[in-house]
Amino acid sequence: MPEKISEDLFNNLVETIADSVSKQKSVSFFEEEKSNSVVSGFNRLFGRQRPVHHILGGGKSADVLLWRNKKISASFLASATLIWVLFEWLNYHFLTLLSFALVLGMVAQFVWSNASGLLNRSSSQVPRLVLPDELFVSIGRSVGAEVNRGLQYLQDVSCQGNLKQFLVIAVSLWVAAVIGSWCNFLTVLYIGFVAAHTLPVLYERYDEQIDGFVYKMLDQFQNHYKKLDSGFLSKIPKGKFKLKKHD
Numbered sequence: 001m002p003e004k005i006s007e008d009l010f011n012n013l014v015e016t017i018a019d020s021v022s023k024q025k026s027v028s029f030f031e032e033e034k035s036n037s038v039v040s041g042f043n044r045l046f047g048r049q050r051p052v053h054h055i056l057g058g059g060k061s062a063d064v065l066l067w068r069n070k071k072i073s074a075s076f077l078a079s080a081t082l083i084w085v086l087f088e089w090l091n092y093h094f095l096t097l098l099s100f101a102l103v104l105g106m107v108a109q110f111v112w113s114n115a116s117g118l119l120n121r122s123s124s125q126v127p128r129l130v131l132p133d134e135l136f137v138s139i140g141r142s143v144g145a146e147v148n149r150g151l152q153y154l155q156d157v158s159c160q161g162n163l164k165q166f167l168v169i170a171v172s173l174w175v176a177a178v179i180g181s182w183c184n185f186l187t188v189l190y191i192g193f194v195a196a197h198t199l200p201v202l203y204e205r206y207d208e209q210i211d212g213f214v215y216k217m218l219d220q221f222q223n224h225y226k227k228l229d230s231g232f233l234s235k236i237p238k239g240k241f242k243l244k245k246h247d
Contacts, residue, residue: 052204067201077197084190105129 056062067073086092113126157169180188203210 052200052207056200065196065200066204067197073197077194080190080193084186087186088184088190 053062053066056065063069064073064076086097087094109126154169157165176188
């Protein structure tokens with residue numbers, strides 16, 4: 001009985017994926033929304049009712065993640081890729097790159113300040129690079145606020161007594177730990193950075209297809225779980241354990 005149910009689950013899963021792919025091929029992804037009533041009545045992933053841009057904060061960071069300005073988004077992604085290639089593929093170290101950058105900066109300033117004398121020209125003032133204090137204060141406040149928000153969320157999940165949500169967070173952290181054992185921290189950050197710059201824009205463009213596919217898959221799993229529960233799991237005897245009192 002369990003083998004038959006598992007086989008039916010796999011077959012229906014394959015059929016669901018095939019139906020979803022065929023429907024996506026028959027409909028152009030770049031078609032405009034037909035009407036607001038259809039969109040509002042469609043099931044949204046995770047119960048979403050607001051636009052993706054509003055969920056991501058609606059500011060400049062959301063514009064970057066959703067590629068509102070392609071040049072800025074591409075420059076962020078290219079910079080992250082360059083940093084990852086330098087540290088992972090070319091095996092550079094942070095101190096090495098920092099030392100090289102400082103040496104190049106000093107050489108450029110030295111040539112600038114002495115080139116005027118060699119060319120018999122009036123000396124020109126070398127521009128100085130000064131980072132404002134407000135920049136570091138703003139970065140520190142932003143990082144601290146995000147860390148406190150994450151800690152508060154984890155503490156709320158632990159103290160509210162919602163077992164389902166607690167298990168979801170625990171399993172997610174366990175998956176993150178497993179992924180971290182496969183690769184180093186920089187690679188994990190790069191994967192998360194690339195996902196943050198690709199998944200939201202893909203979901204915003206193909207939200208109806210993704211929502212329909214996910215909800216159809218969830219319905220299939222729910223139906224087969226009910227069959228498995230009624231045919232196999234419900235027949236497992238449940239024992240009652242009583243604590244013995246010791247005198």
